[in-house]
Amino acid sequence: MRSLNPSTTAKLFATGFTIGPIVDSLHNQSLLRYNVLPISIAWPSLSSASASASSASVPLLPLFCSSWTVPPLLGIAYVVLGGILPRILELFLSQETVPSPTLLVDEKKQQQQQNANNVSKNDMQQMLRTRAFIAVATTALIIKLSEMLETRNPGMMTTGLSSLFGSSVLSMPLPFLDHRPLEEAHVNFIIMMIASVSQWAILDGTISSLIIASITSIGGPLSELPFVANGVWEYVDQAADYFPLLNVVPNSSNNSININSLLQIVLGENYQTLALSSITGPCYFAVTMDAIALGRWFDSTIETDDQDELVP
Secondary structure, X not given: OOOOOHHHHHHHHHHHHHHHHHHHHHHHHHHEEEOOOEEEEOOOOOOHHHHHHHHHOOOOOXXXXXXXXXXXXXXXXXXHHHXXXXXXXXXXXXXXXXXXXXXXXXXXXXXXHHHHHHHHHHHHHHHHHHHHHHHHHHXXXXXHHHHHHHHOOOOHHHHHHHHHHOHHHHOXXXXXXXXXXXXXXXXXXXXXXXXXXXXXXXXXXXXXXXXXXXXXXXXXXXXXXXXHHOOOEEEOOOOOOEOOOOOOOOOOOOOOOOHHHHHHHHHOOOHXXXXXXXXXXXXXXXXXXXXXXXXXXXXXXXXHHHXXXXXX
């Protein structure tokens, strides 16, 4: 397994610490309420008239909504998603590489080959940098899409789908939604998942990234449960539609490890009522894509710098 370079680690953490909260804030206003060390930056009021008009109507959402607990959490997340997990998965999906036979050519041809490799590596680095920027930008758009889906008029999407495909489509249960009818939140989830998978197909397309992003889309929301249980943040009522522990059956046996007791210790007695937002799963999927893209770019800069140091 490739070792994680300290420079790549530092860059991933710094990106997650700074850029991560900015991108994450694009939908926080409509999803979350921070209770510990909150950060809320309001839109600047242009005039007293506009302020009075806005107060008479629906209040404006804040320009930036986050918490001081978020930057270090996202910094660690980017290191794990963009640096550690891709290297662990290489143990199972690695491909054997064939070294170039540089010892079988003369010195002049070897120098020409080295120059060609330098150009190729520089082109690769430029491509990886471009993909990283596009990945971050598209992730921001996907997260903004989640905010738009949450704040639009209720029933608008289901009404449109009903007119296109008929009401029977909306009443059809889906296996991964606990056999519930297709509701507004489920439509939002499907739209978000299509957008996130499309991002992977266009910018990446590798099996390793798909596996990591898929696992993160499930485990990411679940990792928020301790923070929600301890009141660090909570999801607003209109967005809290995902109760992952609602159907957990307490372990009534006399085993030394009781699932119910363990969950109560970690998440409290009312762990089954902890609510998340189903729309965050595809967002975690997209965040994983830009973390992996950034990690690849940062790794390429390390390889180029090492190669430059070897050239006399």
